[in-house]
Amino acid sequence: MLRYGIAWIALAFLVLSCFAPWVTVTTHTNAIEHHGAFEEAFYGGTYLLGLAGLAAIGLLARRPVLAVTCAALACLMAALMIYEAPGTMLQFGWMAELAWGAFLAFASSLALAIAASRAPRRAHATHV
Numbered sequence: 764m765l766r767y768g769i770a771w772i773a774l775a776f777l778v779l780s781c782f783a784p785w786v787t788v789t790t791h792t793n794a795i796e797h798h799g800a801f802e803e804a805f806y807g808g809t810y811l812l813g814l815a816g817l818a819a820i821g822l823l824a825r826r827p828v829l830a831v832t833c834a835a836l837a838c839l840m841a842a843l844m845i846y847e848a849p850g851t852m853l854q855f856g857w858m859a860e861l862a863w864g865a866f867l868a869f870a871s872s873l874a875l876a877i878a879a880s881r882a883p884r885r886a887h888a889t890h891v
Contacts, residue, residue: 770822770830770878776871777815777837781808783864786848790856799864800844804851807844811837811868818875827879834876841868 784797785805800808814837821829845865852859 766878766881767822770875773834773871773875773878774815774818774822776867777818777834777875778812780841780864780868780871781812781815783867784862785844785864785868786852787860787862788852788856789858796855797862798852798855800868804854805844805848807840810840811844811872814840818879822879827881830879831876834872834879837872838869838876841865841872845869 781800783799785800786798788796788798790796798804800811802808814833818830818833818837821827821831821833845861848861848865849859
């Protein structure tokens with residue numbers, strides 16, 4: 764049951780990371796802007812939130828295969844977004860650095876995949 768609770772906490776952090784700042788951009792006028800996963804230039808925030816929703820359904824239904832699959836896809840999506848983010852966000856300024864939301868998304872989706880793989884499964888009824 765502890766791993767099931769850890770899976771829910773990791774899922775909550777994955778949802779939180781979708782609304783957190785992902786990139787800090789320094790503009791040409793030395794102003795600092797924070798951009799999140801739901802920016803037009805990103806594309807991935809909605810997908811991450813959808814994968815988190817499907818993982819929640821997998822945890823509620825005690826189907827760890829669905830939860831682990833969605834968490835693994837979210838981990839890959841976060842890694843791809845982390846790789847592309849600084850270059851994509853340079854259109855807003857001259858320097859772009861990753862912020863804590865990007866790292867939270869990767870770490871929480873990885874933790875969710877690990878914890879959900881060990882979560883309790885639904886008991887199968889046996890017919891006699």
